[in-house]
Amino acid sequence: MSIRSRAGAACIVGLVLLSGCGSSLPVGTTSSPDSGRISPERGTGSPEGGTSPPPSIRFALPGSWVKAQLDDPAAVAAARDQVSDWHPDAGAWVKSLRAAGGETLLLRPDSTPRTAIAFIWPADQSRGDASVDGLRARLDMEGDPLEHESGYAIIRHRETVEGSQDVVTYALAHPETGRILLVRCIGFDGLFEDYMAEDFDLVASDFTWDES
Numbered sequence: 001m002s003i004r005s006r007a008g009a010a011c012i013v014g015l016v017l018l019s020g021c022g023s024s025l026p027v028g029t030t031s032s033p034d035s036g037r038i039s040p041e042r043g044t045g046s047p048e049g050g051t052s053p054p055p056s057i058r059f060a061l062p063g064s065w066v067k068a069q070l071d072d073p074a075a076v077a078a079a080r081d082q083v084s085d086w087h088p089d090a091g092a093w094v095k096s097l098r099a100a101g102g103e104t105l106l107l108r109p110d111s112t113p114r115t116a117i118a119f120i121w122p123a124d125q126s127r128g129d130a131s132v133d134g135l136r137a138r139l140d141m142e143g144d145p146l147e148h149e150s151g152y153a154i155i156r157h158r159e160t161v162e163g164s165q166d167v168v169t170y171a172l173a174h175p176e177t178g179r180i181l182l183v184r185c186i187g188f189d190g191l192f193e194d195y196m197a198e199d200f201d202l203v204a205s206d207f208t209w210d211e212s
Contacts, residue, residue: 054103066082101121102119105117112190113187116186117186118184120181126178130152130174134153135172141155141169143169149206152175169184179211
């Protein structure tokens with residue numbers, strides 16, 4: 001399924017969540033807006049307990065984005081250096097994402113505001129209540145429900161932190177297992193324009209992944 005943002009938007013066009021994927025776009029890739037899409041693929045197996053590993057993430061975004069896998073020390077160091085001008089304690093910020101279950105970090109230094117998108121798979125939330133109320137209770141998180149194309153429960157929470165950071169967090173629960181994915185979109189030096197927030201909503205409402 002192709003997803004496009006409105007004309008002129010310099011924001012998300014689409015993301016791909018793939019389970020058991022062996023490749024991804026390299027750091028600093030510039031991708032065409034025409035390549036944006038979301039597509040699930042079957043995982044490569046399930047560990048003990050019956051839940052497959054969290055999907056890895058590939059992406060197709062307009063503009064130039066830096067991608068860091070947070071289990072790669074070299075990529076983490078590069079991301080920390082990139083964010084050092086954006087955040088007063090970039091090292092602690094990146095470390096906190098990893099501790100929370102962060103797998104992939106995308107950075108766009110040439111956008112306004114400068115933007116990061118973090119994909120977080122909370123380690124203790126691979127199974128559970130997959131309803132909107134279940135999401136709120138499991139995460140102790142308030143948020144507005146969104147309609148999802150494939151019936152996933154999804155809530156959105158938006159807040160301003162540290163005076164100028166605009167943070168939009170989406171929590172999704174897989175309808176079969178209840179596994180939770182958090183997608184956190186951060187504007188470091190200003191608020192997202194309305195069309196950017198609408199694009200985030202559009203893409204988040206079409207995320208899917210395969211647990212089988």
